[in-house]
Each structure stands twice: as structure tokens, then as C-alpha cells.
Amino acid sequence: MTVEREAPADHRYLQVARTLRKEIVEGVYPVGSQLPTEHDLCERFGVSRYTVREALRRLRDDNLVSSRPRAGTLVVARTASNSYAQEVMSINDLLAFAAGAEFAIESNTMVTLDEDLAAHTGLPAGSEWLVVRGTRTAEGSPEPICRTEYYVNRTFAAVGRLLQRHNGPIFPLIEDLFGVSVVEVHQEIAAVVASPGLAADLKVDAGTAALEMRRTYTTSDGEIAQVTINTHPAARFRYSMTMRRVKA
Structure with a gap:
């Protein structure tokens, strides 16, 4: 005799939420x-x-x-949320980009x-992603600011x-098209050495220092x-942070 197990409750509410989200975005509601x-x-x-709630x-x-x-549950117009709080006490955290x-x-x-x-992105090996690669250049500058790589979940591929007509970050497009909200952005910065391919993209000598910024x-x-992975030549990158001591 085979006994079928129900999907965990947390999986069920995510499935319900995704179905309703899709119907809202498509105009069913x-x-x-x-x-x-x-x-x-x-x-x-x-x-x-409980699952529905x-x-x-x-x-x-x-x-x-x-x-x-x-009054029930009403479908509302999405409002943009552009602020993200850091888990450090800082007054200023400015990236000169x-x-x-x-x-x-x-x-x-x-x-x-x-x-x-997989090691480069922190994503699972064998998974499929939309990969968009290119360089960013400031107006009037002959040299790229950085090489940019986007790895987009195939669900949102x-x-x-739209990217040929879009010059800003991608995640707001994902939010608008699919009705999801990005609630966390994890950032890591690492020192790397420019490989021949990266050096050619950035117009620097192979083996020179670069800084790689990865955001998840x-x-x-x-x-x-x-x-998103942005790799900057060390000479064209500056990161500034100001912190103030807080009294206990």
C-alpha cells in the first residue's frame, strides 16, 4: 500500500501565493x-x-x-519601494558608480x-539562468567603468x-512584470586579478588588480x-562609508 504525503504547508502557501500573484499581474483580478x-x-x-492567510x-x-x-482583500496599485536598510550602523554608504x-x-x-x-555566482551548478553580459561606460569616457554580468532566474527570463531599450537596473523590471518584491540585497566585494578576457573588456593590462562586486x-x-556581478578596474573604483559610534 502506497501512502501519498501532502506537500508541506509552507510549500502550499507559496504555491497559492504564486498562482494568485500571476492572476493579479495578468489582470484576472x-x-x-x-x-x-x-x-x-x-x-x-x-x-x-492558515495556508490561505x-x-x-x-x-x-x-x-x-x-x-x-x-472588507475583504482588495487588489491595489503597486507602489515603488526603493530603500534598503543595511545591517550596519552607518550614516553614509556611497558607491561612486x-x-x-x-x-x-x-x-x-x-x-x-x-x-x-556556479562558484563565480554562488548559484547551483546545473541550474539554468538568463545571462546578460556587457560593459558600462560613462558619457564622454573612452574607458569602461566596469564589466557587468546579470544572472536572471529563468522564471523571470x-x-x-526589454533590455535593449532599458539602461537601468533589471530588478525593478522583474518586480513590475511579475508582481514580486525584492526584499533583500546581499552584497559581497572581493579583490580579483584581471584575466586576459576581462582585461580586454576593461581596457587594462592582464594581471592588474580589479574589484568584483556581487549582489544577490x-x-x-x-x-x-x-x-549581478560588476567588475571594476581598481583604479576606477571607489567605495566610501562613514560610521559613527553609538552610545550604549
Whole structure:
């Protein structure tokens, strides 16, 4: 006799949230409309009230719905959230990165990560990602500021069609197109040596010092939406942080 096990409750509420999020983004539930009641959602998905409430909490975290007692759950217009709090006490954390630098795309393709790319990105080997590579150059400068690599979760790979007309960061496009919210950005900075290929892209000598900045963007579902790697020649990079002692 084979006994089928139910999916864990946390998996079920994520599945419910993703289905409802997709329907909201596609206009099944337009802005201003109400979602079905908790009871109706329980019956539709065959889940508990707790599971439905957790799914709705995810949608609220993504700024897709608002809930009020006795008023139900209303689909709302998304509002932008552009601020991220750091886990350090700092007044100023400024990255001298030229605003409006032009991004020249050299490649835009789906790639299955091998062991080397997995180590480079911190992503699982064998997983498939949309990989966009190119260089960023400030207006009037003959030398690139950095080489940029985007690794976009295949779930959101449709953003690749928009990048030729888009010069800013990619994650706001992912948020708008798919109704998710990036709630955490983890950043690591490492010193590296410019390989011949990297040196050619950056117009520096092979073997010179460079700084690699890797940012990992995580959604409210705990899913990595994107990894961005910017590699700067050491002479063209400056990172400034001011911290003040806090009285105990």
C-alpha cells in the first residue's frame, strides 16, 4: 500500500501565493477588485485557512493587495519601494558608480551553469539562468567603468526582451512584470586579478588588480531573482562609508 504525503504547508502557501500573484499581474483580478473570500480560496485550492492567510500575507508583502477587517482583500496599485536598510550602523554608504552609465550588451542568452560559473555566482551548478553580459561606460569616457554580468532566474527570463531599450537596473523590471518584491540585497566585494578576457573588456593590462562586486537579489518568497556581478578596474573604483559610534 502506497501512502501519498501532502506537500508541506509552507510549500502550499507559496504555491497559492504564486498562482494568485500571476492572476493579479495578468489582470484576472484588476486593481480595485476584490479577491475571493478566504473560505472560497480554501475550497478552490483545497488548503487550510492558515495556508490561505499566509498566501495573502505574501501578496501584501509584495504590495499587491490590502486587507481590512470585514472588507475583504482588495487588489491595489503597486507602489515603488526603493530603500534598503543595511545591517550596519552607518550614516553614509556611497558607491561612486556613474549614474546613467550606458550599458552595452554583448550577449543575452540562457545558460546552464557549470562548476566554474556556479562558484563565480554562488548559484547551483546545473541550474539554468538568463545571462546578460556587457560593459558600462560613462558619457564622454573612452574607458569602461566596469564589466557587468546579470544572472536572471529563468522564471523571470522574459525581461530579456526589454533590455535593449532599458539602461537601468533589471530588478525593478522583474518586480513590475511579475508582481514580486525584492526584499533583500546581499552584497559581497572581493579583490580579483584581471584575466586576459576581462582585461580586454576593461581596457587594462592582464594581471592588474580589479574589484568584483556581487549582489544577490532575493524575493519575498525566498527565491533568488537575480545575481549581478560588476567588475571594476581598481583604479576606477571607489567605495566610501562613514560610521559613527553609538552610545550604549
